[in-house]
Amino acid sequence: MEDRLAKAQFGAWVGIVGNLALAAAKLTIGLVAESRALIADAAHSASDVVGSVAVLIGLRAAERPPDEDHPYGHGKAESIAAIIVAVLLVVVGFEIGYKSIQSMLVPVAAPGMLAIWAAVLSMAVKEWMYRYKYNLGKKLNSQSLIANALEHRSDVFSSFAALVGIGGAVLGEYLGVGWMVYLDPVAGVFVSLLVLKMAYKILKESIHNTLDHVLHSEETVPMVQTVEAVPGVIRIDDLRAREHGHYVIVDVKVSVDPQITVEQGHTIGKQVKQELMNRFERVRDVFVHINPYDSVFPFSSGTADHEERDVIH
Structure with missing residues (x-):
């Protein structure tokens, strides 16, 4: 820096x-x-x-x-x-x-x-x-x-x-x-x-x-692949990378096994954050939302959040 x-x-x-x-x-x-x-x-x-x-x-x-x-x-x-x-x-x-x-x-x-x-x-x-x-x-x-x-x-x-x-x-x-x-x-x-x-x-x-410009979907493909590779992440519900001048702030929602403990979910979230910040030099901070995986009602970026188990800052 x-x-x-x-x-x-x-x-x-x-x-x-x-x-x-x-x-x-x-x-x-x-x-x-x-x-x-x-x-x-x-x-x-x-x-x-x-x-x-x-x-x-x-x-x-x-x-x-x-x-x-x-x-x-x-x-x-x-x-x-x-x-x-x-x-x-x-x-x-x-x-x-x-x-x-x-x-x-x-x-x-x-x-x-x-x-x-x-x-x-x-x-x-x-x-x-x-x-x-x-x-x-x-x-x-x-x-x-x-x-x-x-x-x-x-x-x-x-x-x-x-x-x-x-x-x-x-x-x-x-x-x-x-x-x-x-x-x-x-x-x-x-x-x-x-x-x-x-x-x-x-x-x-x-x-x-x-005006809070976000990276286009094709620009976030490497980030999506990085998060998907983290053990314990079943699905990415949403990922948005906002530009703040020369750096990027990432907001990501991931689904994990609903049967694991809060501590285990927290550990997965911390690893998601570390992987993104270690691999991408422009990423200054990551906010990870942990959601219980639901195959019947999948989350999407345009819908309201269901219960969130943990938030990693």
Whole structure:
């Protein structure tokens, strides 16, 4: 757990430091070269800094142990951090679009060549950051890191849009085609649309995972097989694996011989829990309900419980 947190936090710090440097460089060059598209891209990178800070806080909160108010742990803190990232992107997206449209209503000049090189450098750095964080997020099963990585990928696209707009504006001034100088603010509008699209994608996925998402039946097949192999388990009446951020909480109901003692049933339940937690790294806790086996009236996930002999926490 501590190793996972250390790696995830390092990834978040990479984003914070990298985005601070990029935002400062693009803003400075954008102002000097008078490029609306590059300034918009700098604002996007600045929002990524706030997003990375939110991810860092979420990662630390998610690893806090369960307490009286949060018996299932704090794993959903990562999903909340991802939602914060998405909301920040929405605000920045609208701001970029608004300022870019405003700049179209007044005479503009083509930006300087320095802005082109800044956009190219930004694309290269952001693509590296995306690949690093996305792979790390997948490895650590961290939704907030993956969301942060997608932020970096949207920055790659926005820098490319800025590059096209800046290059078109510079070319237009060189060829004497007046309308082409407006390609720079047009690129700024396109950047804002990319940011809003990415924000929607992150927000949709984060809300879905926050609302007690359970693993699909095909994903729980190995868990079912593990429980079925435990001596004394006659039948699995129900098994639900709920995602809490990067880890899973399992609720399982099993039928055992109704003639055995309560202590024997309790022992079977403890073994079910141990097997699931030992075999599956993502399983943080298991709640086992022991039911008396009834071949005439089998249990199902959609029916009310009959008498339960024991509950293993």
